[in-house]
Amino acid sequence: xxxxxxxxxxxxxxxxxxxxxxxxxxxxxxxxxxxxxxxxxxxxxxxxxxxxxxxxxxxxxxxxxxxxxxxxxxxxxxxxxxxxxxxxxxxxxxxxxxxxxxxxxxxxxxxxxxxxxxxxxxxxxxxxxxxxxxxxxxxxxxxxxxxxxxxxxxx
Numbered sequence: 001x002x003x004x005x006x007x008x009x010x011x012x013x014x015x016x017x018x019x020x021x022x023x024x025x026x027x028x029x030x031x032x033x034x035x036x037x038x039x040x041x042x043x044x045x046x047x048x049x050x051x052x053x054x055x056x057x058x059x060x061x062x063x064x065x066x067x068x069x070x071x072x073x074x075x076x077x078x079x080x081x082x083x084x085x086x087x088x089x090x091x092x093x094x095x096x097x098x099x100x101x102x103x104x105x106x107x108x109x110x111x112x113x114x115x116x117x118x119x120x121x122x123x124x125x126x127x128x129x130x131x132x133x134x135x136x137x138x139x140x141x142x143x144x145x146x147x148x149x150x151x152x153x154x155x
Contacts (some may be wrong), residue, residue, distance in 0.1 A: 003054045004055055004056075004057045005057070006058075007058060007060075007078055007079055010060065011076070011078075013144075014060065014062075014076040015076050016144065017143050017144060017145070018062060018074035018075070018076050019074070020072045020144060021071075021074060021139060021140065021143045022064075022071040022073060023071075024139040024140070024141070024143055025034035025066075025071040025135075025136070025139045026070055026071050028135060028138070028139055029136035030135050030138070031069060031111060031132060031136070031138075031139060033069065033071065034069070034129065034131040034132035034134075034135045035066065035068070035069040035070075035129060035132035036068060036069050037068060037069075037128055037134070038066055038067065038068060038069065038132060039066055039067035039068060039088070040067070040068055041153065042088055042122075042125070043085075043086070043087065043088030044065075044067045044068075044088055045063060045064065045065045045066060045067045045083070045085065045087040045088055046061050046063075046064045046066060046087050046088065046089045046090070046091060047061055047062065047064065047083055047087040047089075047090045047091070048061070048062045048064060048090075048091050048092075048098070048120065049061050049090060049091070049092040049093075050062075050093070050094070050095045050098045051092060051093065051094045051095065052095065053093070053094040053095045053096045054095065054096065056095050058079040059074070059079060059101050060095070061076070061077040061079075061081070061083070062074055062075070062076055062077070063077060063083040063084060063087060064087075065073040069132075072114075087121075088121055088122075089119060089121030089122070089125075089126065090116070090119070091117055091118070091119055091120075091122040092118045092119075092120065093111070093116060093117045093118065096155060097111065097116050097117060099145075099149075101117070101137055101140075102137070102140040102145050103145075104137070107137075108129050108133050108134060108137045109119040109127075109133060109134065109137070112133075123144075
């Protein structure tokens, strides 16, 4: 029988990843340039929802506070926890897709276009900042992704 992962199993690793990811975004001159103006006249916070797959039987939600090319903070939310405010965009995919995005096996813009990555929000705005979206994916290189790798999230 397959072992199921609980939120408590990933909570501390996820919080460390969130801190590292925000730091990686803030260290990226490319991201700062590509995301210049993001969140100035609109809500720039995003929520990444990693839907269940494999051993993961609950969604992992990360509230990412972004503004004008900077990460202001990331909050890892418990399965029943609501974000501090409604995000301007929500990106949703099964955990196995997020893992492939983090490992650069998939392109985030192509995933949006083919429906592997679903967007709740303004698609035109997302496309306007498509270079920033690529930089969001690239920033995972500066983080410890072992919390994803140690669990079976499916193919």
